[in-house]
Amino acid sequence: MKLNLVDSDELLLNKGDALVISGKKGVAQLIIVCPGCGKVSSTRGNHVYDENSKSYTPSIVHDMKYGGCGWHGWLIKGEFTECQ
Numbered sequence: 001m002k003l004n005l006v007d008s009d010e011l012l013l014n015k016g017d018a019l020v021i022s023g024k025k026g027v028a029q030l031i032i033v034c035p036g037c038g039k040v041s042s043t044r045g046n047h048v049y050d051e052n053s054k055s056y057t058p059s060i061v062h063d064m065k066y067g068g069c070g071w072h073g074w075l076i077k078g079e080f081t082e083c084q
Contacts, residue, residue, distance in 0.1 A: 001015060001016045001079070002016055002078060002080075003016055003054060003078045004016050005018055005019070005020060006018070006019055009031065012031065012033050012040050014038070015033055015034065015036075015038045017033040018031065020051070028048065028049040028050075028051060029043065029047055029048070030042075030047070030049050030056060034062045034071055035071060035073065035080040035082070036082075037071065039062075039067075039068070039069070041068060043060060045058075046058075049075075054075070054078035055075060055076045055077060055078075059072060059083065060074065
């Protein structure tokens with residue numbers, strides 16, 4: 001599934017949509033519409049979004065203990081890929 005960057009949280013409508021936000025010390029992070037279930041979610045921990053490569057590290061987990069669906073995967077070069 002392709003990453004679709006949007007300009008406003010009101011546009012987070014479809015799986016794969018994401019909004020870039022500035023985190024601590026100017027590090028870019030994402031609010032994402034989960035590629036698995038379609039719920040809006042933000043990551044926990046030390047994630048970093050690289051705007052040049054359109055990659056997000058480390059992997060993304062939509063953790064079930066926080067109301068997520070359990071989707072686990074990567075965003076690399078603008079493409080969401082589920083872990084196998």
